[in-house]
Amino acid sequence: MYLSYEWFEILIYSAVGLATAAPILLIVLALIDWKKEQLW
């Protein structure tokens, strides 16, 4: 049983999409913590 092109595409695009969102989310969270003076 081999991975079809459709599933291969879904797998890669969802991984890349999530990885793209990750740094943005972390920066936003850090800004919120910084604003509340809760970084440390």
Place this chain on the structure above:
Amino acid sequence: MNSVVISTEWAFTILLAFGVLWVAFGWWLGRSNKSLDDFMLAGRNVGFAFASATAMATWITSNTTLVAPQLTYQFGIWGMVGYSMAALGLLLFAPMAQRIKALMPHGHTCGDFIRMRYGFWAWIVFLIVSLFYAFGWLVSLGMAGGILLSALSGLDYHIGMTAILVICVCYTLLGGLKAVIATDFVQTIIILSGVVLIAYIGITEVGLDTIHSTVSEESPQLLNLLFPAAIMFLFNNVFFGIGEIFHSNVWWSRAFAFKEKIGKRAFLLSGMLWMPIPIVTGFAALAASSLNVYPPSADMIGPLIAAKLLGKIGAIFVFIVVFSALASSLDSLLAATSDLITKDIYKGLINKQADKQKLFKISKYSILILGVITWILCLPKMTTLGALLNFTGAFVASTIWPIVFGLYYRRLNGVGAALAMALGTSCGLLAYWLVGFYVAALTSCLVSLVICLFALVLKDQKFEWKDLQQ
């Protein structure tokens, strides 16, 4: 193909620039470290954003950036998906982190927990397992530094490995866990931006359809969902990842260092954000045939593909990404292992009367000594990164059940826990040599579980949770 894509001068310049930056940052953050808790546990007050980023950055290692493509090159789809399952370790550790902080609000290391929960002999077995793993990981990181530099710049393996170790030892020594966590945040952003950029260029330049069709024609087994060795690898990697996180002081020290009620959320988020990373870094290895890249050894596939895709400027970028991935794990491991040496070996076995000021000093000496030992062990490039890493799987997977039962059930006793770790490790090593690396952690974990269950049936102990508060 010629793997050297940036000049030696460029490699030195990047190392020097980032070296100075991290060390200065470490020194700046370290100025506020007044006590042992400040140095070892960042004052036990780390917020959500830094907590999530440090958990994620530490788990994105050179192994994620170098071994994930290597495993994809060898095992195909299951190589990268199996590697991404290591995120389960972070996800499952989330509730444990909260329980650890609640049970031991004044704890320093995972060794503290094992000693108080199971007694002396289980603690000794655990320390052996834990230190063996720590050195295995440290050596694999040091070696990765050397391999990266030699693959990208032609610089001698020993020079690259030495430079990365010196930089990480310096800033960890100056800033303690605070420096480790703050640099981890910056390094996470660099790493994520880098791997995403490489993936986008890979998709644009080569195309997913070309990659899929070339692999289907030339190496169809890489797309085979029933590739037996690869499926074993997937399960093995799940237990390996869980074992690595559950037992290692790298993660326990974070559980102690995070603010009250932050640990659970931070580990959950970091696990979810980490899961796609091995797929993003690994899938490019499937483009090897399309790009006519044939690496001299499998663990060089990642840097070579990226360099081929991005050219000279891109190679500099790749260099920075992998260097950040290496540093973010190496610093954490240096800090956490030095805590184990300071609190468990020095305070626990050598000088029980040592006060906090003395331990503060010993902690710094330990980081330095660890750096030197790692450097010596990295001098001969003994094995491939993947092989070294998987060898330690037999050790760490044996600790999963003693840790889980120890945290949630009163009944498991010290003899059962010690036997579970010792016999689990021995059987895991036998499986490693007799069958293959892909069953070592699996075997170790299963044997350890059976022994824990026997121990639970044979002897009933009523451990008092309040004993852990001391």
